[in-house]
Amino acid sequence: MSVAHQLASLKSRLPQYVTLVAVSKMHPAEAVQEAYDAGQRIFGESRPQELREKYDLLPKDIEWHMIGHLQTNKVKYIAPFVRMIHSVDSARVLEAIQKEAAKCDRVIDILFEIHVAREETKTGWNYEELETYLKEDPFASMPNIRVRGVMGIATNTDDEKVVRGDFEQLRAHFEALKPRFGAEFDTLSMGMSGDYPLAIECGSNMVRVGSYIFGARDYSKK
Numbered sequence: 761m762s763v764a765h766q767l768a769s770l771k772s773r774l775p776q777y778v779t780l781v782a783v784s785k786m787h788p789a790e791a792v793q794e795a796y797d798a799g800q801r802i803f804g805e806s807r808p809q810e811l812r813e814k815y816d817l818l819p820k821d822i823e824w825h826m827i828g829h830l831q832t833n834k835v836k837y838i839a840p841f842v843r844m845i846h847s848v849d850s851a852r853v854l855e856a857i858q859k860e861a862a863k864c865d866r867v868i869d870i871l872f873e874i875h876v877a878r879e880e881t882k883t884g885w886n887y888e889e890l891e892t893y894l895k896e897d898p899f900a901s902m903p904n905i906r907v908r909g910v911m912g913i914a915t916n917t918d919d920e921k922v923v924r925g926d927f928e929q930l931r932a933h934f935e936a937l938k939p940r941f942g943a944e945f946d947t948l949s950m951g952m953s954g955d956y957p958l959a960i961e962c963g964s965n966m967v968r969v970g971s972y973i974f975g976a977r978d979y980s981k982k
Contacts, residue, residue, distance in 0.1 A: 767973050781825050784805060785804070787807050807942070811838055825846060833856075844871065876930055877915040908945060909947055910930060914950070923955055950964045
């Protein structure tokens, strides 16, 4: 099946209020162009250098989202153009984003990545640590960052009860944080190719889908 066909099939199943981030990591720029030509404008990448390369090659009205773990020394590669960073998992990353966004005279949208999965290898804030951090009112000194919501990844398991529990926990964290940030705090990014219908059922309004659209990734090109 073509990228355009898969994209149309997926979009026909998504509620209108759900934003689709087409995850193009490890897929060539040609595949992104095919999705673009089919009407998709929001794409997600997990490596800053790969994101930068695709930005240089592809149409400039693409809205690029950084969805992978972000090292502080790599923020500079994407700060001039990235629309949203989903994977903000520490104070150090926030400070680096503020520094680089200020250099570019931009405001960058971010999501707090919160750890809910049972795998310790997954990244993200411990929710209690995030709450403690926010009590210090750090964003008073970060005018180039706009906090838009929460992102998370569910446990990698076939047990739907566990996945649902992870998503419901993320939704609860989102609702608990919303009063602190107000109307702009409007994004709950959860759900990927294998679990996006359940994520939407649990309140997600942004899904990150890659393999369903583009096919299997070639991990030999890491």
